Amino acid sequence: MGLVSTAEFHAVLASAVHELKNSLSNVNRLIQDLSELYPESNQEKLLLECETNRMNNYLSQLLVLYKIEADAFKPRIDEHIAEDIILDVLAVQEALCSVNKLTLHSSCEENLLCYCDNDLVTNALNTLIQNAQRYAIAHIKISASLQDGYIAFCVEDDGPGLPEKLLHHQPLVKNPTDLKNNNFGLGLYFVSTIAQMHKNSTKTGQLQMDNLSELGGARFSLLIP
């Protein structure tokens, strides 16, 4: 790694990410200020927010992954209501989807208890929806249900679906350098890492991918035990 050790490089990276996040929150404030000055440019404002939100999410992913690598990071498991988590995700994503002319649907069983780190799961679901926005034509759906002892959070779209060669390949990359070679990208690596951090006795969380979406496209299922 040349002049700095890997550990130092990680620390530098982490602090750079923090700085970026702070900058981003300033940018967001400036967008608010500007939109008050130019109320007619509402569409541009929404698009800008959409982009800063995406950046923010990527940075959060980096930070969480850094923490997992750096210091025996443990998820904060507590009892949550699946519907609350979905509502939190909808709150962020609805506006973003509408900017991209996509309709976001949701469904959730009532009083479905989920034992998880809700910050991490919310982050993971935001990532899956952002991912879906790239491939969806008009519709995305997020749902939660009980499946064989797991809470299954599903994000599906009406896009072309996943290519055959990816369907049997799990993004369970232990070695992040695989990122360069596979087609999943940071986002899915992140979601699958979060899934695996959730354990209940012998069960471990996982990310499943298939083309069984009722909307006709890809379906990503985050399974929390």
Place this chain on the structure above:
Amino acid sequence: MIKVSLKQLKILIIEDNSVMRTNIKEMLYLAQGKDITEARNAEIGITAMEQQVFDIVLCDYNLGMGKNGQQLLEEAKYRKLLPCSSIFIMVTAQNTQEIVLGAMENKPDDYITKPFNAQQLLGRLEKLLVRKNYVMNVEKAMDAGKYNLAIQYCDQLLEQNHPAMHTQLLKTRAELAILVGDLDTAEQKYQQILQHRELSWARHGLGVVAFSKNQFERAIEAFQQVIAESPTLMESYDWLARCYEVTQQPELAQEILNTAVALSPQAILRQQKLGALADKSGNLEVAKKAYRTAVDLGKFSVHKSSNDFSSLAKIYNKTNESKHAMKILAEMRTAFQQDPEAELRCALMEAQLYTEQKNPALAAEAIGKIHKQHANIKLMPKDLRLDIVRVLYNAGSTKLAYQLISELINDNVDDDHFLNELRSIYQDGKFHDQAELLIQHTKQELIDINNKAVLLFRQGQVELALNMLSESINKMPGNRTILMNMAIILVQDMKANGVNEKKLAKVQECITKAQSLGVAPNKINQIQVEFAKLSHPQSSH
């Protein structure tokens, strides 16, 4: 899409950035939030909370100059400006571990990370309002201090078996059980939660119950398990340290607190505790750092204490940095103006420093200040009284030293550990004999009083027994044995001869005083259980 209504609710926004404040206000308007008070710093926020009770407080963590959000919440909870039934949401800009843990130390109801939009904020508020509404009766009873009533309401709600509320209710029920000293019920409720799922806070609760039952090994095991699985549950570090302390393992206690302050350095009480432990075990560098942090945090904390300054000065003196010690004393005078206790602590330290520096004139001046100040303070902490005795005795002011020793013996004759600390002060033969005589005499007096009171009680002369104990309490106001016997006799009397409002109030007074004097919780618990049965016989299932 927005279902929640904030109409009728009193809302306080504490945020230093005016754009953000307006921003949040506009979000609240969307849900008819109209009764909004704004504060641009913590001080104004606290003043607003003194004047009225808010249903919702939205507070930024970073408030610029002055207190931060965590210190504000700490103060609001400590000063009871925030009832259980209110909602407090901490707003954080960055989510670094240190800030998140700091923000969580005083348990806000929720926290939300910037940037957020109206839908996110209102969604959170709706969720919290639904929950608070569901447990409203329980929390209102708790706020009024009517724990047995709160338990009744809680049991009624538990019978409804609401899937989304059940675990939280069990938690509240267990906490209430601990509050009234019903440890078996608390244990059973936590076990019930754990049977369903391993949750760190429930495991922690079991640890607290084990500690209160004096089952320290079990408690240690529970807290260790919590820390291994949820290293960010900071309370468990504090409790584990307490376990190590009572089982005479001060090094382990210090080590665990050191780990905790590295993770979350903002908690002043933890820094104070670490400073005291490290000082005792001679790890002066750790102690120095902890007290220094406590002094700095104290600037904006409700737990600011002159003891932190004088402890830090003492440590500097031990490490032969008397210049630093003097500097701390100067800092202390600036931080505590017109504060007799701080003046006294300063004078004590100066007397010691000048005596060591062989400067009799200045030492005498400091001793003079001690004579002047000590009478101005009511309810002095025990360690401070001991300190005064030590300094006065070493400086040859034996008359006042002896007077203070007599008072200390009167209040603490039943505490052998303390008596030994006292004995370590005086080596002089005559003084020693005099003090020992007083100790023996006071001990005998205490035994006589208790024997007589118990005898009178057994003979059915309840009023005479109680009068006798009352008189002794006036004479030995800080004596725990008499206080506890008084409570026991009152309870036994009411069990046999019926409940009496005046006597109930007296028992409560004894319990409160015993708690403040540091009587072991398990001893108090036994009385609390009986007391609960007497005051609310209908809820004693």
